[in-house]
Amino acid sequence: MDATKPVKVCPADGAGIAQAAQVIAAGGTVAVPTETVYGLAARADDDAAVAGIYRAKGRPDFNPLIVHVPDVTAGEVLALFDDRARALAGAFWPGALTMVLPLREGAGLAPAVSAGLPSVALRCPAHSVMQGLLKSCGLPLAAPSANRSGGVSPTTAGHVAASLGGRVDLILDGGETAQGIESTIVGLRDDETWALLRPGPITEAQIAAVLGQGQDVVTSTRIEAPGQLASHYAPGKPVRLGAMVAEADEFLIGFGAVAGDVTLSPSGDLAEAAARLYACLHASADAPQPRVAVAPVPDEGIGVAINDRLRRAAA
Template identity: 70%
Template sequence: MPATKSNCILAQDAGAIARAADVVRAGGTVAVPTETVYGLAARADRDDAVAAIYRAKGRPDFNPLIVHVADLAAAERLAVFDATARALVGAFWPGPMTLVVPRRDEAGLSAAVCAGLPTVALRCPAHPVMRALIAATHLPLAAPSANRSGGVSPTSAAHVVASLGDRADLILDGGLCARGIESTIVAIRPHGGWTLLRPGPIDRDAIVAVLGAGNEVAAHGGIEAPGQLASHYAPGKPVRLDALAPEPDEFMIGFGAIMGAISLSSSGDLAQAAARLYACLHAAAAAMQPRIAIAPVPDKGLGLAINDRLRRAAA
């Protein structure tokens, strides 16, 4: 289906949120900005609405969805929060942290949201547009990234248009996403345990500062949350990591002192690199060169999350 801007409206428009809420309540999909990336939102309590997300994304049905809620009270109507989960909520919600917690039997969520798992991935976003949409619908919203499954995540409305076109019923244009990479995902285990399932804007050190390292548990190995597929965030071309210079057939993405056709951050700022990561991958995907080379990024702090995405893009 060809890309179009006919379904794209400014989130700042007075009637935009009301119009988007009507689409969601009717079972449709709305691409909406969050502080991390743009999400494709639909009501999480109806099978047909969740199926519309899967159809739009071409997403495998074994990959669970993140459900976005207004606050802890809304989250507790869907899942069980122990002291460990509450500690993380107190430290990081609203914000770019998703918690995988035991789902309540009476949650009323579509079974496809949890992909057959007894848990649900919940996040309370900080972005004012997403928060306004949740408030206007009074619904929990399933919202994976607003792009074709496995592709590069969108950090602007233009990225959504290029990837999904009319597959999204409506696109709220809220400008560029500030964080630029998907939320940190933490699974809550029995007896106070926790597992970092996906690195993100909130790094492990920040989590350990709240919970301590003593109860950290290794991952189970299966798919428990979004973003765990070995190949993900792919730009559709071969990717070579830790490149110091480009080959003749490569589009070079630089970092720090290593220059390229485009740079994650010429100053070596990891926060800027995270915010620009997907924009750079989109530019590389659109370039004439058939291959992509990416300069080394330090594997520390926010660099851990950046390199996680780059390794999956290159897989």
């Protein structure tokens, strides 16, 4: 993906959506309007496609990516819905509500989508273009905001083009988005409590009207993400960083020329390494070796974020 490539924009009509679905199926990225902001969509079941999101945005933030589905039925294939989740979906889906729910075993999502957590963030968008793309490609779509990391979220196709340029394979121009701020995120707890993880178009009061309030309500202004827990990334074994070869009792996570038992990226692609990080750490946890070694990863660009997580794993 080359930022110097011409920006490819097409109208968000039937032909444009069909073209976008072909790009998605092939593992590419498409900027698509939702009722909140433009999202940078890729198929959520493929590590390489998720790497394309990271590559376009400049670096991963390692927060769970929101997965978009066309309806509750598609959502229940990926996550475990309880009565509260169904009530929220009945009240606010399709719409600007994202729910963080337990990930269903065998859901088939790329590990990077859920950031290594046992949960998944799901949204059923109301925008006709995003709905059309979901139904046309028949795949769940990971779609963070379609802008360079740290930039302002885009509400027009022009914003996307200015921020991402040729880094995105296709931009669907559906005009200005209606709401212009990201979706509300609510987390449902095993102990029947809930947390407002990010405020958005759907208010806390509206959610409380469905779920109840008082002691069952836990509020927070921060998104729950693995970076908040220093031990979250640890595979449960000692981890040695900067390893060129493995010792006899080590499982080696490779990178580039260091092959390893598994590899973050055989070609040394940092975006691919970011997308595969959690899958490799899971593999090391399941391996018979009592210790883990990790090949050096350049501490530049996306590598800064990767090394931050690896240092937490080794702490």
